[in-house]
Amino acid sequence: MPIPRISLLTLGVADLARSRAFYESLGWKPAYPDCDKIVFFQVGELAVALYPRDELLQDCGMAGASPAPGGITLAHNVAERDMVDALMAEAVAAGGTVLDAPRDKPWGYTGYFADPDGHPWEVAHVPSLKLDEAGRIILG
Known part of the structure; x- marks a missing residue:
């Protein structure tokens, strides 16, 4: 497999x-x-x-499917809390729309923006998730 x-x-x-x-x-x-x-x-x-x-x-x-496909979010996890605010600002400057301003949540500090087609992106600093030097999440 x-x-x-x-x-x-x-x-x-x-x-x-x-x-x-x-x-x-x-x-x-x-x-x-x-x-x-x-x-x-x-x-x-x-x-x-x-x-x-x-x-x-x-x-x-799936042309004409009802309801239309959806129910997915994309995420960019970062190593430092202040990087969340910086990436959110960069996305808005590029034409994105804030869906949920960065704020503290039980699992970390996160915010959401939508790209021009409405795809929601989470920008997150989650201290319990380990990131390697390339920024990839290391599970386990």
């Missing part, structure tokens, strides 16, 4: 150019800068793709 993993996360987006600009303004570098049909970013060991939402739903056989 292969090791469990997620190798690619694809976000369905309303406007590919707008979403690409948003993530590029956060410092993400597209892997294939000349491609205008899909955008790939290397994010650590994971790849993230942006793909037009209608085409993604068509591709996976």
Whole structure:
């Protein structure tokens, strides 16, 4: 049995150019800068793709599905509490929208923003989660 993993996360987006600009303004570098049909970013060991939402739903056989797929949040965990505020500010400056301002919660200090397509991102400092030098969560 292969090791469990997620190798690619694809976000369905309303406007590919707008979403690409948003993530590029956060410092993400597209892997294939000349491609205008899909955008790939290397994010650590994971790849993230942006793909037009209608085409993604068509591709996976969910066009017209009701309710529409959802129920996912993305997270960027950081090693220091002040990095939460800095990353939230960077996301807002790039065109993101604050969903929940950073605040103390039982598990740490976190806030949420939405990208231009409404995908919710959590920025979190959770002291009980160990991060390696590359910022990856080390479980166990």
